[in-house]
Amino acid sequence: MSERPLRDLPRWALPLLVLLLAAQVALHRATLPPAPTGADLPAPPRHEVLALMSLAEHTAMARLLVLRLQSFTTAPGKVTPLASLNYDGVAAWLDAALRLDPWTQYPLLLAARVYGAVSQADKARQMFEYVAERFQHDPDRRWPWLAHAALMAKTQLKDLPLARAYARLLRQRATGAQVPDWARQMEVFILEHMGDVESAARLLKALIDGGQVRDPNELRFLLQRLDELRAQTDASRK
């Protein structure tokens, strides 16, 4: 189809188009919602509603839920401290994702390594309790997160009885062939009062060297955490 040249347009047409486009951009900028804060974390929709919204694609919806949860602390141009989040809400979001996709490990990784890594002991403890409870639903697949919780209870919370309780739970429930020996021997290490940060570094290194972490993003994340732990170890030696 041939087109007429621009000069054949009415004189007002182009300015009107530009003006309306500018008005649209201005309106959009003026009505941008404020970035969410930790306190804004709402309760997730009910499972039935999520199932309906997902049109039975539960796995995809579970992934979107965890990404949405992550976005509450990483809004554009603003980083919200994790500790400012309402952790009952966090647990509800993680649970909603886990209920939709019981095979995914993502919510447990977030609970153990991200939301459990805050400096507020009560919030970290809440996340580790969450991990310990959900571990029992599928021990042979979810053992890495309880192992991490046990180490963090020991090194971060300095709560040796809690760490031992988690390690014992791990030894008793995670009995599958895929669970490595070192995970089942953690209780011994904790009982022997070995170095705290060094143990955490050892667990991470064993996870990485064992080839169980194949996801590139997770590997990068763990290597970064390993470097941090080693730096802490070096600093304490000096």
Next chain:
Amino acid sequence: MNAVFLIARETLFEAYRDRIFWLFAVVLLIGVGLSLFLSEATITETVETQIALSSAYLRLATVLVMGVFVSVSIAREANDGLLQMLLALPLPRAAWYLGRLGGFVGVGTLVAIAAAGTMLPWAPASAAARWALALACELWVVVAFALLVSVSLARPTAALALTIGFYLLARAMGALLLISDNARAYDPAAGESIVNGVLHGLSHLLPRLDQYARAEWLIYPDVAQGQPLSIIAVGSLLYLALLAAAGLFDLYRRNL
């Protein structure tokens, strides 16, 4: 039989001429690109997230494009007077209808195979094959329904709206029943409500599309069970035959 085959082949050529396959290529690229972008925000399970999001997107996108293709194709044929001309020929009406249906089913099958092909770099081939066959079954049901309403209503907008509504209802029926049954569980005194009864009745008339082509088949092929493929295939063929019979019933009653 020859006429059915010729009409089906012409439908495939029509899809080629309308650049439907190019459109699907763009749809596939957008899906893969979008899932790659979103999976970059993940801390773990990057590939799994990518598969889950792109497969969910592809199911919806392919169904939508196939629905539009069928509605527009039938409307164009009617507007051009081609349908009236064909029906006036010494050719059984069933030949035209089944030929068109066969052509649309063929396009849907090719689209499902292409969609599953994009999963192959990340998912096991056997899982991708299972997903492809289930998606093909889903598209067969959708094109058969779209053909039925497009021919019956002769209004492309209404036909497309009905097709989308039918698809969404069939996909959401499992969750709707869950909500309805849960509401009764919370309030047993309410007894059997009309809505609950209607929903259960309606569910018997719809295919269980919520059980088709699920992302977990691709991500957890060893543990995710779901509906056996044989049940899905038999159920789809049965529903396809039902929709074709309904379409032929309406077509044979129509005066030119």
